[in-house]
Amino acid sequence: xxxxxxxxxxxxxQKGGISIINCAYENTAFDYFPWYQQFxxxxxxxxxxxxxxxxxxxxxxxxxxxxxxxxxxxxxxMDSQPGDSATYFCAASWRDMRFGAGTRxxxxx
Amino acid sequence: xxxVTQSSRYLVKRTGEKVFLExxxxxxxxxxxxxxxxxxxxxxxxxxxxxxKMKEKGDIPEGYSVSREKKERFSLILESASTNQTSMxxxxxxxxxxGGQPQHFxxxxxxxxx
Numbered sequence: 001x002x003x004x005x006x007x008x009x010x011x012x013x014q015k016g017g018i019s020i021i022n023c024a025y026e027n028t029a030f031d032y033f034p035w036y037q038q039f040x041x042x043x044x045x046x047x048x049x050x051x052x053x054x055x056x057x058x059x060x061x062x063x064x065x066x067x068x069x070x071x072x073x074x075x076x077x078m079d080s081q082p083g084d085s086a087t088y089f090c091a092a093s094w095r096d097m098r099f100g101a102g103t104r105x106x107x108x109x
Numbered sequence: 110x111x112x113v114t115q116s117s118r119y120l121v122k123r124t125g126e127k128v129f130l131e132x133x134x135x136x137x138x139x140x141x142x143x144x145x146x147x148x149x150x151x152x153x154x155x156x157x158x159x160x161x162k163m164k165e166k167g168d169i170p171e172g173y174s175v176s177r178e179k180k181e182r183f184s185l186i187l188e189s190a191s192t193n194q195t196s197m198x199x200x201x202x203x204x205x206x207x208g209g210q211p212q213h214f215x216x217x218x219x220x221x222x223x
Contacts, residue, residue, distance in 0.1 A: 006151070009149070030209065031209050032209025032210065032211075033209075034211060034212075036214075041216070042216050042217075043113075043199055043201075043214030043215050043216045043217050044152070044199070044214050045214070046211050046212075046213070049211060051209075089151060089152065092209075093209030093210070093212075094209050095159075095209070096142070096154060096157055096167065097142070097154070097209070097212055098154075099144075099151040099152040099153075100151055101149055101150060101151040102149075102151050
């Protein structure tokens with residue numbers, strides 16, 4: 001069963017626009033919610049993460065919004081750049097980690 | 110920086126062969142994980158280990174086994190390779206403190222079973 005649902009599957013954004021990717025989880029035991037960025041030929045790399053005691057975390061152009069009651073969280077990429085074009089995975093973890101299916105982001109110049 | 114090294118980037122094997130995928134981490138992490146990545150399915154957990162000689166099944170363990178004889182090394186074994194095991198395999202490690210922790214990934218092994 002899919003414990004983390006991610007949408008959309010693919011996203012095309014113009015340079016300078018905002019990219020938004022959404023995730024929903026089921027298991028309330030999860031206590032760590034990371035986002036990973038993956039470029040072709042490379043493994044996923046940790047981008048930003050949040051724990052459920054805060055509702056938002058910002059690092060540069062990347063922000064996680066977290067809604068504990070709705071069991072949802074999202075990644076916002078402000079001022080999206082062509083170099084942000086990659087596949088993004090949300091995940092939820094307690095001891096092991098469960099991943100969403102991924103979103104392929106394309107930022108057009 | 111944490112480094113997770115997977116021994117092969119590309120591997121081609123034949124149906125029925127026994128296949129070994131090796132993974133080494135250099136940060137003294139307690140936890141190690143094996144995933145397979147397929148388009149549209151994300152990363153699916155095959156096996157994980159919280160300590161030397163310990164292993165636990167993930168979501169898709171059928172057809173796989175693992176070995177962890179040393180803390181830094183975690184091996185994935187395909188007992189009798191089949192074409193449906195053609196995939197990208199990713200190894201990861203994380204520290205062993207309580208609760209969820211960031212996982213650090215290798216660059217993957219793309220395995221083709223002919």
